[in-house]
Each structure stands twice: as structure tokens, then as C-alpha cells.
Amino acid sequence: MHILGIACFYHDSSAxxxxxxxxxxxxxxxxxTRKKHDTSFPIxxxxxCLREAGITIKEVDCVAFYEKPLLKFERLLSSxxxxxxxxxxxxxxxxxxxxxxxxxxxxxxxxxxxxxxxLLYIEHHMTHAAGSFLASPFSEAAILTVDGVGEWAxxxxxxxxxxxxxxxxxxxxxxxxxxxxxxxxxxxxFKVNNDEYKVMGLAPYGKPTYYEQMKKIIDIKQDGSxxxxxxxFAFHYKERMHNRKFEQLFGxxxxxxxxxxxxxxxxxxxxxxxxxxxxxxxxxxxxELSGGMKNLCISGGVxxxxxANGKITKQTKFRNVYVSPAxxxxxxxxxxxxxxxxxxxxxxxxSRMQTAYLGPxxxxxxxxxxxxxxxxxxxxxxxxxxxxxxxxxxxxxxVVGWFxxxxxxxxxxxxxxxxxxxxxxxxxxxxxxxxxxxREKFRPFAPxxxxxxAKKYFDCDLEVPFMSFVYPVKEKMRQKLPAITHIxxxxxxxxxxxxxxxxxxxxxxxxxxxSGIPILVNTSFNIRGEPIVMTPEHAYRCFxxxxxxxxxxxxxxxxxxxxxxxxxDSEKLAKD
Amino acid sequence: MIKxxxxxxxxxxxxxxxxxxxxxxxxxxxxxxxxxxxxxxIAKAARKHFLELKIQPEKQSYWINREQKQTTMExxxxxx
Numbered sequence: 001m002h003i004l005g006i007a008c009f010y011h012d013s014s015a016x017x018x019x020x021x022x023x024x025x026x027x028x029x030x031x032x033t034r035k036k037h038d039t040s041f042p043i044x045x046x047x048x049c050l051r052e053a054g055i056t057i058k059e060v061d062c063v064a065f066y067e068k069p070l071l072k073f074e075r076l077l078s079s080x081x082x083x084x085x086x087x088x089x090x091x092x093x094x095x096x097x098x099x100x101x102x103x104x105x106x107x108x109x110x111x112x113x114x115x116x117x118x119l120l121y122i123e124h125h126m127t128h129a130a131g132s133f134l135a136s137p138f139s140e141a142a143i144l145t146v147d148g149v150g151e152w153a154x155x156x157x158x159x160x161x162x163x164x165x166x167x168x169x170x171x172x173x174x175x176x177x178x179x180x181x182x183x184x185x186x187x188x189x190f191k192v193n194n195d196e197y198k199v200m201g202l203a204p205y206g207k208p209t210y211y212e213q214m215k216k217i218i219d220i221k222q223d224g225s226x227x228x229x230x231x232x233f234a235f236h237y238k239e240r241m242h243n244r245k246f247e248q249l250f251g252x253x254x255x256x257x258x259x260x261x262x263x264x265x266x267x268x269x270x271x272x273x274x275x276x277x278x279x280x281x282x283x284x285x286x287x288e289l290s291g292g293m294k295n296l297c298i299s300g301g302v303x304x305x306x307x308a309n310g311k312i313t314k315q316t317k318f319r320n321v322y323v324s325p326a327x328x329x330x331x332x333x334x335x336x337x338x339x340x341x342x343x344x345x346x347x348x349x350x351s352r353m354q355t356a357y358l359g360p361x362x363x364x365x366x367x368x369x370x371x372x373x374x375x376x377x378x379x380x381x382x383x384x385x386x387x388x389x390x391x392x393x394x395x396x397x398x399v400v401g402w403f404x405x406x407x408x409x410x411x412x413x414x415x416x417x418x419x420x421x422x423x424x425x426x427x428x429x430x431x432x433x434x435x436x437x438x439r440e441k442f443r444p445f446a447p448x449x450x451x452x453x454a455k456k457y458f459d460c461d462l463e464v465p466f467m468s469f470v471y472p473v474k475e476k477m478r479q480k481l482p483a484i485t486h487i488x489x490x491x492x493x494x495x496x497x498x499x500x501x502x503x504x505x506x507x508x509x510x511x512x513x514x515s516g517i518p519i520l521v522n523t524s525f526n527i528r529g530e531p532i533v534m535t536p537e538h539a540y541r542c543f544x545x546x547x548x549x550x551x552x553x554x555x556x557x558x559x560x561x562x563x564x565x566x567x568x569d570s571e572k573l574a575k576d
Numbered sequence: 577m578i579k580x581x582x583x584x585x586x587x588x589x590x591x592x593x594x595x596x597x598x599x600x601x602x603x604x605x606x607x608x609x610x611x612x613x614x615x616x617x618i619a620k621a622a623r624k625h626f627l628e629l630k631i632q633p634e635k636q637s638y639w640i641n642r643e644q645k646q647t648t649m650e651x652x653x654x655x656x
Contacts, residue, residue, distance in 0.1 A: 171640065172640060226638060
């Protein structure tokens with residue numbers, strides 16, 4: 001039995017396919033269209049999923065959609081009625097897309113795919129809960145979903161047992177901790193629904209001196225429930241997120257690409273403090289509500305706040321935490337398909353998402369043909385030779401583009417489409433930020449470490465294969481690892497085992513033989529504003545337009561010095 | 577010949593799109609004022625609120641309890 005999950009028309013469109021309850025393929029549409037957070041119907045991702053499953057659309061038994069569009073439309077109309085006449089501008093702008101596509105899912109499926117079969121609509125926060133709990137290794141767990149907004153819900157608490165989920169409590173739009181975070185992201189001159197992680201990265205540079213002002217705009221109860229004072233916000237009736245009253249309280253907003261002042265860092269720090277306060281109060285309430293369950297599954301865009309996630313076991317009584325590789329809306333296609341399988345169809349077998357490597361791969365023949373056709377100079381090596389050579393290059397402070405196996409599903413590069421570098425080099429952060437990624441200086445880089453070595457270098461208590469948790473770097477190790485140690489002495493960790501990605505694991509171990517350190521800098525293979533690369537063509541284009549020194553396309557090693565012709569000027573194209 | 581015609585054709589398509597946008601704006605503004613506006617006036621007169629816009633310090637909790645029932649297949653098939 002095949003179930004196709006689809007998420008689209010808001011942000012991060014994606015598709016996923018389940019074969020007899022097992023997830024066999026999943027990917028975001030942005031990787032094909034090259035538009036970051038692409039919202040369009042994921043036709044390319046769907047075609048890929050069908051190809052990977054070896055079927056045509058006729059063999060799909062059921063399509064699961066990641067929200068209930070009419071409920072969402074009801075929320076939209078309710079907002080317009082409540083905010084009349086202020087919301088005229090957004091009404092005339094938003095309504096055509098509802099008439100053309102958002103309310104016409106069956107006809108779009110029929111027109112674009114020729115699909116006229118069973119269509120199930122899964123409540124948005126249920127897709128988050130299902131993509132988290134039902135994909136987790138736990139047989140029972142407490143569940144928290146937090147994002148900007150679904151239909152009405154912005155936050156839900158629930159529990160999961162075996163193949164079932166019960167959502168118990170929720171908070172409704174416009175009260176949303178996710179939208180509060182996005183609003184401040186916009187206020188700080190970053191892009192809403194895109195750059196929230198930058199605010200999280202900026203926060204440790206500041207002091208939470210705006211905490212009291214923050215408390216004026218959000219009322220947080222002891223049980224973690226909260227409400228926003230909407231007189232400071234504009235997102236419920238305008239395209240702008242905040243209003244003048246907010247600026248009177250916090251000062252003028254930062255202009256896009258403007259200088260990051262101390263005040264901006266302090267606002268970011270205050271926001272992060274408010275988020276964590278709400279998060280841990282909610283989680284402590286959830287712990288009581290669940291009857292003391294020790295396992296926790298979190299999902300929704302806010303679950304990407306890896307700084308808060310890293311403190312969960314210290315701030316709450318939860319002992320095991322699962323965050324899927326795609327906790328935001330990108331993962332909702334998989335969540336919808338899983339919910340359809342377990343909850344709508346009542347199947348008992350669970351689809352545990354133990355790997356993020358669910359995207360396309362390219363075989364040697366394809367890559368060799370591409371390289372030859374384009375006249376690119378390369379060396380073909382065996383896997384062992386490549387690993388030895390790449391480790392040596394990394395030890396010599398070269399930046400290596402690492403393209404290997406199936407692409408990751410979700411927001412993170414986890415060793416399939418990664419840029420790797422030496423974490424011991426104090427200059428490496430600047431080299432990567434300015435020469436390769438063309439991004440802001442304040443942003444940190446993430447480390448990858450074999451699971452068995454993680455505790456030697458980090459104060460961590462969980463296995464973190466999907467890079468969803470930030471942990472302190474051990475104090476005595478910080479000087480040895482300047483490229484991955486953030487200003488507050490932390491790092492957003494990925495642990496790796498031989499089973500999860502043997503090739504990647506071997507490379508890190510080989511690097512350890514040369515440097516004594518079993519850690520690499522791992523950053524996504526893209527430049528700022530571009531989706532992560534998917535094909536060898538994307539990878540080579542990014543490689544030539546940046547100052548990446550070597551590119552490993554599977555077992556083909558390409559030296560930048562021998563291929564000096566740039567395909568594009570990535571610095572000019574780097575944008576948010 | 578095709579090259580000569582393509583420029584005015586593109587301009588005509590552009591013009592058509594602009595007219596379409598303008599028309600839909602006018603129509604939607606009319607819908608907004610009549611349908612949304614009248615409903616909003618009635619709702620305000622009846623003191624009915626669709627969104628919670630203010631904090632309530634006296635409240636103990638803002639959580640909304642969800643109705644607990646088994647979702648049926650028919651409900652999964654509904655877009656609401």
C-alpha cells in the first residue's frame with residue numbers, strides 16, 4: 001500500500017511516500033526549483049517520491065494533505081471580520097490564492113497528477129505530532145507541537161501511545177510564540193519564516209535587557225499557556241509583523257543588511273529568554289498532564305530552536321527527547337502520510353524515521369558523464385582512497401564540499417550535502433563565513449562527532465543525529481575547537497554512528513588519526529539564500545562560485561585549482 | 577515576423593494582467609465592504625469576538641481543552 005503525503009501553499013512545500021507504512025522517500029520542493037522555502041505545489045518532489053517507490057500515480061492508494069484548508073480559511077475570514085476595516089489590503093491580496101489553489105486541492109491533484117483517488121485531510125498540528133511521535137523510537141511519549149500557525153492552533157499538548165495520538169490542549173491564533181519569534185526576526189531586519197535561526201545565533205552576543213518590555217507584550221501563565229497583547233502586533237491584519245506601538249517600546253527596527261548594534265543583540269537575547277521561559281513552563285505542565293511520561297516528542301517550527309532543545313533535560317523531568325530531521329512544515333508531508341497510515345487507516349506498524357537520508361542520490365555513471373561532458377578535471381578514487389585524501393585535505397585546512405549518497409530530508413545538512421572543514425583552525429569560521437557562505441560574521445558553525453566521542457568534547461546527554469540540540473563544548477576543549485565553539489561556549493551538535501552513515505563516520509575517524517580530534521565542521525552545502533544543493537550540477541556550481549577548495553562528488557575528487565572557470569558569481573547572488 | 581509581433585503581444589499580455597489585477601482588486605474590495613463589513617458590524621453590535629486580542633491577567637490559564645473523541649474516516653475526508 002502506498003500513501004503520498006503532500007505539504008504546500010504556505011512555506012517549505014514537500015512530498016513524502018510511505019510503502020506499507022515505511023517511509024521510503026521524502027524531499028522538499030525547493031531543492032528542485034532552487035527557491036528557498038518554495039511554497040508551490042511540490043510536483044518535482046512528488047515525481048521523485050513516485051520514482052523512488054517504483055510506482056506511478058495510479059498505484060498510489062491514498063493522498064494525505066497536511067492541513068484542513070476550509071478550517072484555515074475560516075480562521076482567515078474570522079481575522080478579517082475581527083479586524084475590519086484595517087485588513088482590506090491583505091484581504092484583496094490573499095483571497096485570489098485561496099480561490100485559485102488553496103481551496104481546490106482535489107482539482108489540483110487531478111490536473112497536475114491525474115489523481116482522483118482517496119484524499120485525506122490531516123489537521124496541521126496532528127501532522128506535526130504524527131511526524132514526531134509516530135516516527136520516534138518511543139512506544140509512549142508526551143507531545144508538544146509549536147509553530148507559527150496551522151488552522152487555528154499554534155501550540156498543542158498531547159500524548160502518544162503505540163499507534164495513536166491524543167491532542168489534549170491547544171492555544172489559538174493569533175496567540176503564537178512562533179509568530180512572536182518571527183515578528184522579532186522581521187523587526188531585527190531578518191527575513192520572516194526564514195531567518196529565525198539567525199536571531200537564535202545572535203542572542204548569545206547580547207544581554208536580556210529588554211526582558212521587561214517583552215513581558216508587556218506576552219502574558220505567560222505558570223502552566224506555560226500564554227497570550228500576546230495584540231496591540232503591539234500587526235500580522236493579523238497587515239503584511240507587516242509589528243506596529244508603531246512595538247517600535248515605541250523597543251526602538252526603531254533594524255534595516256535589512258544594516259549594522260547589528262548592541263541593542264539588536266539585546267532584543268534577540270530577551271526574545272530567546274522569553275521563548276525558553278514559555279517552552280519550559282509548557283513542558284513542565286505537559287509532564288504533569290502526561291502522568292509523568294519520561295519521553296518527549298517535539299515538533300513544529302519552534303522545535304528548530306536547538307538552543308532551547310539542548311536545555312530540556314536540565315529544565316524539565318523529561319529524560320528522552322525526539323526531534324525529527326524535519327520538524328517544521330517541510331516534515332508535515334511525512335507527518336500527514338504517517339497519520340493517514342496509523343490513525344485514519346488504523347494500521348499498527350509504525351514508520352520510525354531513523355534516517356534523514358530520504359532524498360535523491362546519483363550514481364557514479366551519472367556523475368562521470370556530467371564531469372566528462374562539462375570538461376571538468378577530476379580524479380576517480382576508491383572509497384578508502386577518497387576518505388584518506390579528504391581527511392588529509394581537511395587537516396591541511398582546506399574546505400571540502402562533500403556530496404555523498406541520498407540527500408537529507410529536512411532543514412539540516414547531515415553529511416550527504418555538506419561543506420566540511422577543520423574545527424581546530426581559529427581562522428576557519430571567518431574563512432567559511434566570508435569566503436564560502438557569504439554570510440553574517442556572528443553566525444556559528446556546527447560540529448559533527450562520532451557518538452562514542454561526544455561526551456568527551458560536549459556536555460551532552462542525548463544522541464543527536466539530526467542536529468536539533470545545542471550543547472556546551474567542554475570548557476577545556478573550547479580552545480582546541482575554535483571554529484565550532486560559539487560565543488557562549490556552545491555548539492549545535494550532530495552525533496554520528498557507523499550504521500547511520502558509514503562513509504561520513506569513516507572520514508571523521510580518519511581525520512582523528514591525523515589531528516587527534518574526531519570532529520569536523522559541518523555546514524550546509526549552499527551559499528546564503530540558496531537551498532541546499534541536490535544534484536552534482538548544483539554542487540559544482542556552488543563549488544566554482546565560492547572558495548571551496550575541493551569537491552568530493554561520491555568518489556570523484558575535484559580540485560579547485562584545476563578548474564578555475566566560475567559558472568556564477570555566488571557573492572553577488574548571496575541573499576536572504 | 578514573429579519577432580516583430582512578440583513585443584506588442586507581450587505588452588498586451590502585461591496590460592491584460594494589470595487590468596485583471598485592477599478588476600479583481602475592485603471586486604474584492606466590494607466583497608470586503610459588503611460581506612466582511614456587514615458581518616463585522618453585526619458581530620461588533622452583538623459583542624461577538626472571533627480572535628482573542630487582549631491579555632487577561634486574572635485568568636489562571638489560556639489553554640483551550642480539545643474535545644476528546646475518536647476521529648472517524650469521514651472526518652479525515654473532510655477539508656474542515
